[in-house]
Amino acid sequence: MPTLPVFGAEEIQDATTPQLVLDTVRDALIAHAEGRTSVPPPLSMEFPEADGDCHVKAGRITGTPDFAIKVATSFYGNPALGLPSSHGLICVVSARTGEVRAILDDRGLLTAVRTAACGALVTHAMARPDADTLGVFGTGEQARLQALWLSRLRPLSRVLVHGRTPETTRAACDWLVAQHRLPAQPATAQEAAGADIVVTTTPATTPVLDAAHVREGTHVTGIGTDMPHKNELPAPLFGRATVIATDDHAQCLDHGDFGNAVRSATTTADSDTPAGLLLKTPLARPPAAITVADLTGVGAVDAALASAVLNLLLREEAEG
């Protein structure tokens, strides 16, 4: 008789309220910025014959009762088989006894919402208080979620979406308008780059916008660059930035656009600020400043969110 609790994606979705996610992710990003986390190097496997890979990441906030181990696979031939390309689950483990508390069979849901919440929290903290137009580069699930979650933190008067094709751009706008009543519309790259706030969430390997199109007073957050060969934000943008924030200095230097900019010498390796600190102490920004955030994802945030969601699920179960 298996006694290991397994929670499925639907019940996890129900438990994952925006407030729980935002509170948990905010605290975890601050803890990470303050050095109160441990995140070991991930384990990776490649499956070239199936165009697939598997990454196992773990993390913990020091002193908390749980840690999490996240298994995530991406097999890029799956859509042709009628399957999602991404799969995975999270093991929540007691950091006091090593017992596996539960499996969250979340199908990537928690990673999607923590990425959205990290982006929204950091973007909101860094953008001008009156900034209310958003340019979105990318049209996939995470691009849409970035707009949605930011709209939960501040009003948006316009969402300018730029995608690679008119069809995908239209589909993203339709989703934002129909599902969430956001004022989304297709835009050129120049129009999207000219918004008060710009968020890039693409798998691009060359910059998706021209630094010259970004106006003074703009905040730009890059989400999509998570491997050394990827690149969304142009290096000159980092050269123009007054404040550069990274969620994890070493990771962003290794495989984020911050690292790309450092290697092209438009900024220096010591020019960044931990993003979590800006959530704690509001940023004093001159009105004409350009600010940039490079976010690559922090394993301790996954751990904190998985633990918080599990505690809620177990409490709900106990209360029947």
Place this chain on the structure above:
Amino acid sequence: MPTLPVFGAEEIQDATTPQLVLDTVRDALIAHAEGRTSVPPPLSMEFPEADGDCHVKAGRITGTPDFAIKVATSFYGNPALGLPSSHGLICVVSARTGEVRAILDDRGLLTAVRTAACGALVTHAMARPDADTLGVFGTGEQARLQALWLSRLRPLSRVLVHGRTPETTRAACDWLVAQHRLPAQPATAQEAAGADIVVTTTPATTPVLDAAHVREGTHVTGIGTDMPHKNELPAPLFGRATVIATDDHAQCLDHGDFGNAVRSATTTADSDTPAGLLLKTPLARPPAAITVADLTGVGAVDAALASAVLNLLLREEAEG
């Protein structure tokens, strides 16, 4: 509704027949020796405040449909809390789509039997055909299993058990006699080291036997040395050996007794043979030769066994 199958320790135990384990482990050790496996560097976390650690290992035999990710924790304060010190589970994942096929909540069972089977197979392949006395150093579960599984491959006329205390030695002998009718008896270190076959399965950090007590014609297998600071087999034993086998050259060099012997210069880093090859092609050993096997555990063997057990469990389920 969770749809992820979870199998518990009892049903896994029922499915794990010695023949299935021996066949699967044998094939996997051969595949590993022939370079047909992939085993990424493991992920590790430490929990010093709870005297605990967590290791995540993965592996695959090239071309097979599944791979496995094994989570194993050891928290050494657990027995004082009335809990086992080790916990863990295995995720079996499709190497074709990345989907998690099932969780084997085996509580370390499969690791224990694959370690026992690896030891027994390699020991049996390397020992003289007429060797029938066994010296066992160590009295824990794995020490007992080494004797039991070897007895499944060849008759043993005597099992000489040497432990750190008379009580643990007595308990191990009682288990072997009462549960498995093996001719086990307590022995001094010199007596155990003088057997035809010697197996060491301890957490020792200094050698448990004197190389001078090992007779010509003896085979010795070391199981317990799995970290750089551990040491069971004396370096001079490797100097006397005609054949040295390792289950994984790099691992044994890094944290096995083979590595300890190389660093003490009693043998050289190129003196070992892949253990899996000796399972395929019988060893031609002069009667007076001393042979040594250093086994540190191979992730691809876990993967092969987890996949084989899962297939059996799913077949049994389908057949009702």
